[in-house]
Amino acid sequence: MRPPAALSGADAIGPPSARGPIVPPEFLARFDVRPAVLVVPDPEGPGRARAVAGALQGRRAAMGPTVALHEGARSLRWACEALDLMRRGVLPDTELLRCQDHLATLLLLRDEALVDAMAERRLRPLEQVRPPQRERLAETLLSWLNSGHNASEVAVRLAVHPQTVRYRMRQLDELFGGQLHDPTAQFEMQLALRALQLRNGVSR
DSSP: OOOEEEEEOTTSSSOOOTTOOOOOTTSEEEOSSSSOEEEEESTTSTTHHHHHHHHHTTOOEEEOOOOOGGGHHHHHHHHHHHHHHHHTTSSOOOSEEEGGGSHHHHHHTSOHHHHHHHHHHHSGGGGGSOHHHHHHHHHHHHHHHHTTSOHHHHHHHHTSOHHHHHHHHHHHHHHHGGGGGOHHHHHHHHHHHHHHHHHTTOOO
């Protein structure tokens, strides 16, 4: 059997068609459980997209990554997690959400308590400023980390003057001190900021 992928949540959003699902014989399907489950062999193979659409009949679903047959439960778990993030508006609302297109998001939000713990540890200095300023500084810090510390590129990304970026970076330097130049701290700040952005529905 070719490597399969698991689909979760075929019944999750929207009613099924009156005709019922059309499931090819090589698919494994359970529509009597919640969420419904499909196991699709060789999901990228010829005609598979049309066959999956026929089985879903307009329902929303998430497709886990293609895995070895004995790891099907792992693919299903990731599909369930992706479906939950879609319901929450973190991942796009689409008929078939493919986990392989959102692996970084799934990884970052795999354990949100850890995200909160890392944010508490690394981003606590931002609590010293008022919320509007905190949001601007957090956005600037993440762009600075993402751009390799290039103030001009940050200015382009945020549509502000480079001098504004430099002013904000001086503020951040005062708040964070040596942490701002420590590679481990930078990496954890970047992870925490990006995860918080995703959770808050910010795509930048």
